Amino acid sequence: MNKVIIILYFLCFLGAGRRGFDNALYQHADFPIGCAVTAGQFLKYQKYRRNILCYFNSLTTGNAMKMSYLHPSVKKYNFKTTDRVADICKKKGLLLHGHTLIWHSDYQIPDWMKNYTGNYKIMLEEHIRTIVSHFRKKVSSWDVVNEAIIDNIQNPPSEWKKSLRKSIWYSNAGTDYIGQAFCRANEADSNVDLFYNDYNLINNSKKLDTVIAMMEDFLKHNIPIDGIGFQAHILVDKPAIDNIKKALQKAVKTGLLIRISELDIRVNTKGRLARLTPEADAALSERYREVVFAYRKIVPPQQRAGITVWGICDGSSWYNQGYSRYPEWPLLFTDDYIPKQAYYGFIKGLTAYIPEKKK
Numbered sequence: 001m002n003k004v005i006i007i008l009y010f011l012c013f014l015g016a017g018r019r020g021f022d023n024a025l026y027q028h029a030d031f032p033i034g035c036a037v038t039a040g041q042f043l044k045y046q047k048y049r050r051n052i053l054c055y056f057n058s059l060t061t062g063n064a065m066k067m068s069y070l071h072p073s074v075k076k077y078n079f080k081t082t083d084r085v086a087d088i089c090k091k092k093g094l095l096l097h098g099h100t101l102i103w104h105s106d107y108q109i110p111d112w113m114k115n116y117t118g119n120y121k122i123m124l125e126e127h128i129r130t131i132v133s134h135f136r137k138k139v140s141s142w143d144v145v146n147e148a149i150i151d152n153i154q155n156p157p158s159e160w161k162k163s164l165r166k167s168i169w170y171s172n173a174g175t176d177y178i179g180q181a182f183c184r185a186n187e188a189d190s191n192v193d194l195f196y197n198d199y200n201l202i203n204n205s206k207k208l209d210t211v212i213a214m215m216e217d218f219l220k221h222n223i224p225i226d227g228i229g230f231q232a233h234i235l236v237d238k239p240a241i242d243n244i245k246k247a248l249q250k251a252v253k254t255g256l257l258i259r260i261s262e263l264d265i266r267v268n269t270k271g272r273l274a275r276l277t278p279e280a281d282a283a284l285s286e287r288y289r290e291v292v293f294a295y296r297k298i299v300p301p302q303q304r305a306g307i308t309v310w311g312i313c314d315g316s317s318w319y320n321q322g323y324s325r326y327p328e329w330p331l332l333f334t335d336d337y338i339p340k341q342a343y344y345g346f347i348k349g350l351t352a353y354i355p356e357k358k359k
């Protein structure tokens with residue numbers, strides 16, 4: 001009899017979920033719920049790692065897979081850190097989202113690329129092919145190109161090439177570098193999901209229309225793209241939830257996968273708060289709820305590629321690393337890994353009932 005009880009206990013334990021914790025965000029969702037991590041901390045600090053593994057089932061390295069880190073000199077790739085992150089993800093059953101193969105941001109472009117005198121097109125192709133092949137079966141999706149469209153759009157969406165950012169890539173690899181990047185990534189790994197990722201797609205409808213026109217053009221010409229990433233670095237009161245819904249609705253019409261790829265929510269934009277008050281946390285909680293709920297309501301299950309929060313504890317948010325004038329509390333956990341009210345707002349958004357649409 002005792003043996004039977006022990007076996008039953010063991011089976012219950014196995015069935016209790018990947019890590020035996022019953023209130024993790026991902027357990028409430030039928031799509032991936034991710035977190036951006038600092039790779040170094042993830043590998044070094046057991047507590048940091050443990051908390052991420054406990055609550056999320058998808059992971060993005062916030063910096064470590066950018067160009068300057070993975071490809072520091074012309075013939076040298078540095079996969080050591082990210083390989084270790086990828087191994088842990090595989091072992092623990094988390095998806096790894098690669099961010100990002102191509103980005104214009106000066107700080108993340110290695111000097112050798114900036115000073116390159118050879119053929120940029122060939123150099124970019126080799127960069128993409130090497131990295132994507134290396135992470136085959138380890139990375140489940142990639143941001144192939146990040147932030148390639150400008151904010152101040154002056155041309156109609158159909159003329160999206162005129163709204164490309166005049167980046168080092170645009171200037172040296174030509175206007176078709178984005179489409180080419182998707183083709184090369186697909187050749188290197190045809191099983192991975194390939195995303196275009198950008199900011200201000202919610203509150204700048206001209207920009208969203210332009211991105212969508214570019215995506216539709218790619219689809220028309222059989223360029224292998226799978227989805228659009230909405231970064232969603234938003235405020236507690238802006239943009240209005242209706243605008244978020246409208247933006248998601250427009251993107252859904254493309255039939256592509258939709259990710260909310262870098263969600264965080266600022267609450268102290270006017271600098272009035274010296275600490276996170278219960279009222280401010282409650283407002284954040286409500287905001288997380290409505291955004292997560294809107295995603296579920298608007299994006300059909302087959303197009304949901306997931307929601308990723310841009311960091312775990314408030315203190316480590318990019319806003320508190322010199323990118324904001326005032327302290328911010330944009331994430332789901334305190335610096336002691338205690339779930340904030342915002343965390344429970346996120347769960348409410350994941351679990352609230354959505355009536356089925358009448359056919």
Ligand code: G3I
Nearest residue numbers: 062063066099105107108146199231262310317318321323
């Ligand atoms: O690694 C150096 C370290 O050696 C040095 O001591 C320290 C001193 O400032 O800086 C460290 O580098 C910082 C790096 O993050 C790694 O922590 C850079 O200064 C800092 O500028 C860099 O910021 C990152 C930023 O992208 C620029 O790459 C943020 O962490 C990261 O959250 C942010 O993420 C971007 C997405 O990639 C694209 N979408 C917007 C999002 C937020 O800006």
